[in-house]
Amino acid sequence: MKVPKNKKTFCPKCKAQTAHTVAVAKKRERGTLKKGSMARLTKRGSAKAGFGNHGKFSRKAISGWKRIGAKTSKKTDFRLTCTVCKKTQVKSSGTRAKKLTIEDKT
Numbered sequence: 594m595k596v597p598k599n600k601k602t603f604c605p606k607c608k609a610q611t612a613h614t615v616a617v618a619k620k621r622e623r624g625t626l627k628k629g630s631m632a633r634l635t636k637r638g639s640a641k642a643g644f645g646n647h648g649k650f651s652r653k654a655i656s657g658w659k660r661i662g663a664k665t666s667k668k669t670d671f672r673l674t675c676t677v678c679k680k681t682q683v684k685s686s687g688t689r690a691k692k693l694t695i696e697d698k699t
């Protein structure tokens with residue numbers, strides 16, 4: 594997929610349509626000590642009682658029963674930087690592409 598380097602879109606700080614530069618946001622690994630994973634560990638871990646139903650935590654890993662990893666393309670997030678106020682916003686648009694190139698618009 595070809596994406597133009599410059600794009601005119603809404604800036605929440607300027608509250609107007611301004612020119613933005615487009616870059617690809619880096620994917621970051623999820624931290625292990627976040628609130629959600631700690632809550633999951635306490636529900637799942639040996640600290641809890643070893644009997645009874647723990648709801649969704651009683652299930653196998655999601656790759657065992659759902660078609661996780663079936664798709665061959667990745668979704669990409671874009672970082673849009675406003676050229677007026679230099680504020681950056683991340684657009685997590687849901688377009689899939691195998692190959693992505695950011696190019697100058699002629």
Ligand SMILES: [Zn+2]
Pocket residue numbers: 604605606607608611675676677678679680
């Ligand atoms: Zn702006």
